[in-house]
Amino acid sequence: MALSGLGNNDFRILKKLSHRAQGRTYMAELLSTKDLFVMKKEEYLSDEDKARVQLQIEQMKRLTSKFTVRLVCSFQFDVDMCIVMELCENDLRKTIAQLQMLPEPERVTRVWAIVSQVIRSLDHLHTNNVVHQKIKPENIFVNADGSIRFGNFVGAQPLNEKDCLSLGSTMVYMAPEVWLMKRCDSFSNIFSCGVIAAELLTGKHPFYANNELAIVERIKKGSFDKLPAFVPYDLKELIESMIDADYSKRPTTRQIMIQSTIDTYLRIQLEKEKDFEVSQNRAKVQSKPQSSSIRVVSVPTVDEQVYQSYPAQPDPQYLQAVQQQHAYQQNQIPNQNQISTISSVPVLETVPSNPQSSSKKVYYIKKAKPKQNSEILKPAIKIQEEELEIYPVDSPVLADVHIHGNIYTHTQENENKCTILFNPAVNKGIVKLVIRNLHSIKAVGIVDEPFLFNQNEEPSTCIVVDNAGL
Known part of the structure; x- marks a missing residue:
């Protein structure tokens, strides 16, 4: 149903979630549907209050996307403006606690993924000239697909000491310049996210002290606890740059x-x-009654908004491959049992190896036959391509490896070295294989006949790669 024209009598307050000087936040039930929402009641008396609240409402409307908590409706009741939003319960405060129960290597992998999505969503705000003044784990939520959205954001405005102290638990995530210079900008947001990234890794505030005011004093001095040894150098370097006391040394979202x-x-x-x-589209189609004369087909689409939020232009070859995939899929309706990529650029993707089993994955490498020299400058020539299914060879080393999609991670339960082989052997054409090294890789090689390696065995001849170059 369209949630418009609603008023206070359409909701029932269930419980109070928070209380501030300028308003209260509740969990509310829509009586007609029993759906749950968050209702913020903001003071709406003075002209200053009205301007502040209207700015927040207009920003929520303007920033509507998967990166922000959705505004449902707003209405005035008595001396309050009631702002109704979707209820998001999976916040980063809960995630911080959950991550501490994971093995350290898996925790690091999860933190990389979360931090990337936090920055992606923050970039959406900064691109729209909005600075979030209340960044803390309780205001950052994890979506079902793994993306991140921000809630409870307001626009930048001058701050004074009273304002800072009135923000409660948010104050321990505020950058030094907020306290020392009474300014809050995009670099201040980077600082807050850096503090949260450190908490995700360790479960502890990097400026921890016995009370909030003592934490603020450490923040002002830039005195933070060093990250533990299990944190990779590049992640440690990133987080420490984000929480640098000098805002000019912090990186931007881009x-x-x-x-x-x-x-x-x-x-x-x-x-x-x-x-x-x-x-999701497939589930919607299956839930709808279908006419005997019309077949409804679910077609995957490219989320253009995602690419617009990217830091600069994505890799042109990568973007070209995705766009050509979309065009190919459109031409294949209604034959959509599998997703395949058609591109003049060899790319690697994952698809289910068995339609009945979503737990197994295979990898596709698109092979392009080499062009003749005379054809190199003719972009209109179509390259003949073929698909090659590749998959890890079943061997004892896989007992020491976690496989998640196309990510291979050592279990860390021992110090065994693992040599992973893939089938089938590539014996013709040109193949482009891109390997992104997240932690450690010793070498890459190509074999021309099948064989196996056990734990701690490796080929006598291989191509040694520089980790920094992957």
Whole structure:
């Protein structure tokens, strides 16, 4: 139903979620549907209050996207403006606690993914000239597809000491310049997200002290606890740059998003979101009654908004491959049993190897036959392509490896070295294989005949790669 024209009598307050000097927040039930929402009651008496509240409402409307909590409706009741929003319960405060129960390598992997999505969503705000003044774990939510959205955001405005102290638990996430210079800008938001990233890893505030005022004093001095040894150097370097006391030394959202590991996780998330969209569309189709003369087909779409929020232009070859995939899918209706990529650029993607089993994955490499020299400058020539299914060879080393999609991670339960082989052997054409090294890889090789390796065995001849170059 369209949630418009609603008033106070359409809702029932269930419980109070928070209380501030300028308003209260409740969990409310829409009586007609029993759906639950968040209702903020903001003071709406003075001209200053009205301007502040209207700015918040207009910003929520303008920033409507998957990166922000959705505004449902707003209405005035007595001396309050009631702002009704969707209820998001999976916030980062809960995630921080859950991550501490994971093994350290898995925790690091999860933190990379979460930080990449937090920065992606923050970039959406900054791109629209909005500075979030209340960044803390309780105001950042995880969506079902793994993306992140911000809630409870307001526009930038001058701050004084009283304002800062009135923000309660938010104050321990505020940057030094907020306290020392009474300014809050996009770099202040980077600081807040850096503090949260450290908490995700350790479960502890990096400026921890016995009370909030003592934490603020440490923040002013830039005195933070060093991250533990299990945190990879590149992640440690990123977080420490984000919480640098000198705001001019902090990176922007765009600079963070082109960091190699962050970029990798952004691309992985795009694939997850496309898969999630496909499954959601398929579920909708299956739930609708279908006419005997009309067949409804679910077609995966490219989320253009996602690419607009990217740090700069994405890899042209990657974007070209995605766009051509979309065009190919449109031409294949209603034959949509599998998703395949048609591109003049060899790319790697994952699809279910068995339509009845979604737990198994296979990998496709698109092979393009080489062009003749005379054809190189003729972009209109179509390249003949073929699909090659590749998959890890079943061997004892896989007992020491976690496989998640196209990510291979050592279990860390021992110090065994693992040599992973893939089938089938590539013996013709040109194949482009891109490997993004997240933690550690020793070498890459190509074999021309099948064989196996056990734990701690490796080929005598291989191509040693520089980790920094992956």
